[in-house]
Amino acid sequence: MADIAIGVDIGGTNIRAALVSAQGELLAKLSERTPTDPLVALERVIAMARTLDTPEVLGIGVGIPGRVDVDSREILSGGILNLSGLDFVKRLETALQKPVVIENDCSMALIAEMRIGGAKGYQNVAMLTIGTGIGGAVAHAGRIYHGHKAAGQLGHICVSQDGPPCPCGRRGCVETFSSGTALRRHIAESGLAVTTIREIFDMAAEGNDTAVRVLRQWATPLRAALDNIAATMDPEIILLGGGLGCDAARALADLPAAAPWFCPAILPAKLADDAGVIGAGLSIFGADALAQGKRVVLVNGVPASGKSRLAKALSRRTGWPILSLDGIKNPFLQHIGSVDRDFNRTLGKASYQAIWSFIAEAPAGSTFIIDAWFGFQPRTQLENYINAAQIDHVAELWCKVPGAVAGERYASRLKDRLPGHPGAEYVPELIALADRAEPMGCSAVMTVDQTQEPDMGAIMAWLSKVFERE
Template identity: 45%
Template structure:
């Protein structure tokens, strides 16, 4: 029988929803609640605290994944996409309100912690993750622990793959996010004259069934990401690159279909496994204290 003393609370703030769950040391999801996220900064923290309170039941720490740039060393939120909470000391606010230790990370880092935890060999060596959603996120895990570089490494969506591409929110042109994100896929589908209600998974099904237009579209969508991942391999030679996020399955399939144009930089890519629960599970695991838990509590 598991006691509540060995549980934490994971919080995953997503594009549209906030997930809060109670997580065991084994990474099991014991209880959870999901709501549309309050995008008004004045309402966001009260919402988070209310949901955390519902999951509390003796939990010992809280991990929070934020969609945006979070300095992994200082836990400072530099930007959070659609959520206007840049500069908010979220860890301190939640700590003050709950009395519990709090850890804030980028959401892709949280997802990668869970994916690494769930895999044989997932705590050894260097593993990268790219998350394909509205934008493209990224994270790095080195021997089971997040690797931040100076604090902000892992923003793989901003690897430039074309000198003359679309303007990116980071101020440059041609970032891979502008070509291979969910937003970019929507643009490609509209340009191809596909119906508005068609989903990415439908395009993949069509391509698998031999539809030439769908196949070309997926190739055009995935090829810039393949180049970006090859650049990552040329730089850091990770043993594995996981592809996750809401469109991770579709992107993995699209990448698998592309010919490997480089003899030097073969990309060791695999689809993420945990789907949209990875972020909240990773947040709970991070709260246990990654250094001790990821080496001592593994199945």
């Protein structure tokens, strides 16, 4: 057995541990009740990890309930179980003699959901885990976003300044209204003789006004928090995980967003209670945790087709870096000065090779946008570069414009082009080229009409589906 890790998820109710493969498969699982004493909890984690440990285990990933500084591996604060007073990582590494990675527990769950669960194929995601409390995590451009140290504490979005006190020291955090603990309080205050939320749903479906009121008391503050997340982060989707994630999504179905622009899809997570341990295990595999392979988006089109503008818009939306032929070639033209067209083409070929050399050296999990007119080289050359760089996922955005439009745009920019680029004599040739040009077609292709403003939402949705499918 190779490439396995131990994942540990420390929850408010249970500590779960598992052997996890590099593909996110669960090979063995354990579960114990979570002690209230932090030191006892640490000892329990050590004991569970020892039970699962084998010589093949590469390391131990642990999801921590609280704020974590991932770089220093320090637990900054905790909630229901506060582990910040312990030298957690050192003690665990000493006991197991294996490297340890710690991360916020909800961030670990989001790693798993983005790799093999409900957020697979998405790059910008917010997630809340709803259980004893409410955890939060954010991914931007395919990576967990930590901010200064510990971003993503979404359970502590304030939805009422006069609300119940929260362990964080404030009042009215969404956790105090919409967690499992809060739900039990709502039920007790209602006087309903029920013990599960399923009973509440059944009673509400039968028209019981008290049950309907309990569900609204529980879900309305969560709806407000999700609207705030949508307004500030604009995620592609919001996932609801944890033991009550599916129930929360169901309760929210009758509570629409406050305004049309608060409309990311709100979906239940797919991995349920296993998400935390799977993500914790995957964290040991480093850059591969969220995406195993490298990905490229080919923004392809003839000169003056609008491809550079589209590439920049996509980069702003995703955070993916752009590699462009002109970006590499133009500094040489600035120093060399005027060159003939043959030499310009030679520089283009060298720049093309340089782009793929950079990508070949990049780690797994990287995504690049390549801005180029790919048709100046044979398709077989592109396929060779893709294979040599070990690219796993390729998507092509084909920038389509009529020849007359390309010619007009090119002519209008002649004064801004560096010496060495073709001049006015190239315009008739470009018009003919644009009218007959086709995408490279090495992978999935989306045609973008560059005579109008690109629909970036549609482009992002298409890219997500392509990368998920592949």
